[in-house]
Amino acid sequence: MQGRFTVERMEARILDIPTIRPHKLSFGSISRQSPVIVQVWLKDGATGFGEAATIGGPSWNEESPESIHHAITSYLAPALLGQEAGGFENALARMDKACKGNAFAKSAVEMALIDAVARTLGLPAWQLLGGKVHQSLPLAWTLASGDVAKDLEEAQLRLEQKRHRIFKMKIGARAPEQDVAVVSQIARGLQGKATLTVDVNQAWDGNTASRYLPRLIEAGVTLIEQPVAQWNVPALKNLCATLQGALIMADETVCTPQDAMMLARENASHVFSLKVAKHGGLIRTRKVAAVAEAADIGWYGGTMLETSIGSAASAHVFSTLGAQHQGCELFGPQLLVDDIVEKQMPIVDFELQLPDGPGFGLNVLPTQLDRFDRARQGLTATHVDMGQAA
Numbered sequence: 001m002q003g004r005f006t007v008e009r010m011e012a013r014i015l016d017i018p019t020i021r022p023h024k025l026s027f028g029s030i031s032r033q034s035p036v037i038v039q040v041w042l043k044d045g046a047t048g049f050g051e052a053a054t055i056g057g058p059s060w061n062e063e064s065p066e067s068i069h070h071a072i073t074s075y076l077a078p079a080l081l082g083q084e085a086g087g088f089e090n091a092l093a094r095m096d097k098a099c100k101g102n103a104f105a106k107s108a109v110e111m112a113l114i115d116a117v118a119r120t121l122g123l124p125a126w127q128l129l130g131g132k133v134h135q136s137l138p139l140a141w142t143l144a145s146g147d148v149a150k151d152l153e154e155a156q157l158r159l160e161q162k163r164h165r166i167f168k169m170k171i172g173a174r175a176p177e178q179d180v181a182v183v184s185q186i187a188r189g190l191q192g193k194a195t196l197t198v199d200v201n202q203a204w205d206g207n208t209a210s211r212y213l214p215r216l217i218e219a220g221v222t223l224i225e226q227p228v229a230q231w232n233v234p235a236l237k238n239l240c241a242t243l244q245g246a247l248i249m250a251d252e253t254v255c256t257p258q259d260a261m262m263l264a265r266e267n268a269s270h271v272f273s274l275k276v277a278k279h280g281g282l283i284r285t286r287k288v289a290a291v292a293e294a295a296d297i298g299w300y301g302g303t304m305l306e307t308s309i310g311s312a313a314s315a316h317v318f319s320t321l322g323a324q325h326q327g328c329e330l331f332g333p334q335l336l337v338d339d340i341v342e343k344q345m346p347i348v349d350f351e352l353q354l355p356d357g358p359g360f361g362l363n364v365l366p367t368q369l370d371r372f373d374r375a376r377q378g379l380t381a382t383h384v385d386m387g388q389a390a
C-alpha cells in the first residue's frame with residue numbers, strides 16, 4: 001500500500017566547499033570539505049535533505065565522498081524507492097540488506113527520510129527522536145592551523161566573541177615531544193579562560209600514549225580523544241585505568257552499538273564521541289548513546305565537519321540525549337567559506353542553540369547547492385595534503 005510518505009525520488013550530489021583556513025590533523029591537511037547531499041521527495045510532495053561528510057576523502061575511515069555517492073545512487077536509493085519513508089527501522093534494514101557497511105551513506109539517506117517525514121507532519125525532527133531535553137550545548141572549536149601564534153589568536157577572538165571556550169587541538173602529526181611543547185604553549189595562553197582537549201586521531205601506540213599523555217594532563221588537558229589506533233582497545237583500557245585527571249574519549253573505535261557494548265564491557269572509555277555518520281544514522285546514534293548511558297559513560301557531540309544540514313540533524317539527535325555530556329563540536333559550518341542554508345544555528349554565550357522548526361529547521365538554498373556542486377564546478381576527488389602535516 002502506498003501512502004503519503006512513499007519515497008518517490010532520491011538524488012545525491014557531491015559538493016566541494018573550501019575551508020576558511022587549512023585544517024591540519026594527524027593524517028594530513030585539508031583545504032576543502034566534500035559533503036554528499038541527499039535529497040528525497042515523498043509522494044505528497046514533501047522533500048527532505050540529508051548529508052554525509054568525510055574528512056580528507058577516505059583518510060578518516062573507509063568511506064569517501066565518492067563511495068558514499070556511489071552507494072546511495074547504485075544501491076540505497078533503489079532499495080527505498082516506493083517504500084514508506086516513515087518506517088525508519090525498516091528502511092535501515094532494507095539498506096543493510098542491499099549494502100553491507102557504508103554507515104556514512106546510510107546515515108545521509110536516513111537523515112533525508114526523517115527530515116521529509118518531520119516536514120510533512122510539521123514537526124521538528126527531535127520530536128520523532130524522543131523529545132528535546134537540551135535547549136543548548138557548549139560548543140567547542142578546533143585549533144588546527146598548525147601555527148601556535150595563529151591558534152592563540154583564533155582562540156582569543158572566539159573567546160571575545162563569546163562563541164567558544166572549549167578548544168580542541170589536533171595532534172599526532174609532529175613528534176610527541178613537539179606536540180607536548182605546542183599544547184603546553186597553547187594551554188598557558190588559555191589558562192583560566194578556556195578548557196583544552198586534544199584529539200590524537202589514532203596516531204600514537206600504547207607506549208607513546210602512556211608516556212606522553214600525563215605530560216599533556218599536567219599542561220592542563222582534560223579530555224583526550226582517540227590517542228591510539230582504532231583496534232587498540234587494550235591500550236584504551238590501560239589508559240582509562242591508569243591516567244589521573246583527564247577523561248579518555250573513544251571516537252574512531254566506537255561506531256556500532258556492538259563497539260559501544262564492547263568498550264563498556266572492557267572499561268575502555270570514559271566518554272564516547274557520537275557522530276551520526278559513523279553510527280549509520282540518527283536512530284543508531286541513539287542506540288550507541290543508550291549503551292553509554294547504561295554503562296555510565298559520557299557522550300560528546302562529535303562532527304565530521306558537516307555543513308548546516310548535517311550539523312543541524314546531529315544537533316536534533318544530541319538534543320534528545322541524557323545529561324552526562326561534554327558539550328559538542330558542531331562547528332563545521334563555521335569552518336567553511338559559505339553555507340548552503342539561509343540561516344545557521346545561532347551561538348549564544350558559548351552555546352549552540354539547538355534548532356526548532358519543521359524537519360531539521362533549515363531553509364536549504366538550491367542556488368548554493370548548485371554553486372558548490374562538484375559536477376558543475378568540474379572538480380575531481382578530494383585529496384588530503386599529506387606533506388604539510390609532517
Ligand SMILES: [Mg+2]
Nearest residue numbers: 199225226251
Ligand atoms: Mg576525533
